[in-house]
Amino acid sequence: MSQKSYVTGSAYPPLENGVLRIYSMRFCPYAQRTRLVLQQKNIPHENVNVHLKKKPEWFLERNPFGSVPTLEINDKVIYESNICSQYLDDVYPGDKLTPSDPYQKARDQMLIDTFGKAAGLFYKILRTGEDIGELKKCLERYDKELSKRGKYFGGNNKPCMIDLALWPWFERLEQLEEKGFKLTEAEFPNLFVWVKTMYQLPAVKTIMFDNASHMHFIKSNREGNPDYDFGL
Ligand SMILES: N[C@@H](CCC(=O)N[C@@H](CS)C(=O)NCC(=O)O)C(=O)O
Numbered sequence: 001m002s003q004k005s006y007v008t009g010s011a012y013p014p015l016e017n018g019v020l021r022i023y024s025m026r027f028c029p030y031a032q033r034t035r036l037v038l039q040q041k042n043i044p045h046e047n048v049n050v051h052l053k054k055k056p057e058w059f060l061e062r063n064p065f066g067s068v069p070t071l072e073i074n075d076k077v078i079y080e081s082n083i084c085s086q087y088l089d090d091v092y093p094g095d096k097l098t099p100s101d102p103y104q105k106a107r108d109q110m111l112i113d114t115f116g117k118a119a120g121l122f123y124k125i126l127r128t129g130e131d132i133g134e135l136k137k138c139l140e141r142y143d144k145e146l147s148k149r150g151k152y153f154g155g156n157n158k159p160c161m162i163d164l165a166l167w168p169w170f171e172r173l174e175q176l177e178e179k180g181f182k183l184t185e186a187e188f189p190n191l192f193v194w195v196k197t198m199y200q201l202p203a204v205k206t207i208m209f210d211n212a213s214h215m216h217f218i219k220s221n222r223e224g225n226p227d228y229d230f231g232l
Contacts, residue, residue, distance in 0.1 A: 005051040005228045012058040013048060015072060020045040022084075023059060023070040025052055025228055027217040029119070029168030030081040031069040032207065036164040037085045039203035041094040051228055082112060085161060097154075097161040108153070108162045111145065119169050125179060126218065132181040139188060142166070146190035151197050159201060163194075167204065170195050174211040175218060 005025065006013070015021055022038065024031040024047055038045050050059050055066045063070045063079045070079040071087065078084050089097045099105045118138040124130055146153065154160030170191075173183065185192040198204050209217075213230060220227035 003047075003049060003229075003232050005049040006056045006059070007051040007054040008056055010056050012056070017074060020071065020073045021048055022046075023048050023050050023063070023068050023072070025049060025068045026230075027209065027214065027221075027226075027228070028068050029172065030067075032168040032171075033081040033165050034069040034071070034084040034088065035207050036167060036203050037088050037097065037161070039206050040097065040159070040164060040201075041088065041092055043088060043092045043094070049228065053226065082109075082165060085165065089161060095158065097159075097164065099160065108160070111142070111153070112162055112165045115142075115166055115169075122169055122172070122176075125181065126175060127222075129179045132176065132183075136183070136187065139183070139191065143188045143190045146194055151193065153194075159198070163198065164203070167198055170198070171204075171208055172214055175214060178215065 003026075020043065022031070022034060022045055024035060026049060035047075037043075050056060050068060052066070052068070059070075060066050062072060062077045065079065067079055069081055069084050070077065071084050072078075078087050086098065099108060115138075118135060121135040121138065125132060125135060150156035152159045153162040153166070173195075176182065183191075199208075216230055217227060220230070
């Protein structure tokens with residue numbers, strides 16, 4: 001199976017019974033969330049990358065929104081990153097990533113859902129060079145939360161769903177430097193420790209890109225010709 005992205009007009013790569021497949025795009029932070037869960041839980045799967053500007057017809061038949069990540073197994077199709085990740089955690093054995101306590105689970109989901117604001121601001125800053133103040137305000141909440149929880153949002157011993165759901169944007173934070181912005185350790189002491197700890201995680205190391213690759217992709221995307229297959 002090719003790593004290169006499948007385009008409009010390509011033939012559907014046959015899916016064997018019982019095999020779990022993720023439809024992805026290598027630089028998508030949302031797909032990265034679910035790919036991190038697959039890695040962290042060691043779930044056997046195959047990866048099919050799709051060209052998001054020239055989507056294959058068979059991809060749109062499965063997910064009419066044409067978004068990644070999308071999961072497929074037998075006759076089941078699941079999309080939306082947090083829903084895909086939760087499905088995997090519910091169904092597959094291995095490290096349990098979601099807290100069993102309903103209140104803790106709700107608290108974590110709140111932090112994941114409301115992170116959408118920070119993610120939106122991040123891209124707006126990259127696009128417009130707008131000031132970083134509002135983003136910092138969002139991140140303060142996460143820094144404070146970590147100070148109560150430990151090395152990870154999941155505590156001192158292991159990462160949990162929220163760590164994996166937030167990570168993709170932190171791997172991309174260095175991109176802000178292009179606009180002359182930098183978050184400092186003095187402002188976000190707990191997030192800084194967390195970022196260092198997360199970089200040591202095998203799941204993160206396996207699928208991460210360095211800043212130069214992220215920058216290349218974001219620039220190509222901005223120019224209207226996203227280089228989905230960069231480096232392949
Ligand atoms: N809310 C979705 C967002 C996913 C998303 O926007 N992914 C982007 C790629 S980074 C995508 O598939 N875009 C579809 C498109 O460009 O048409 C999720 O959490 O899965």
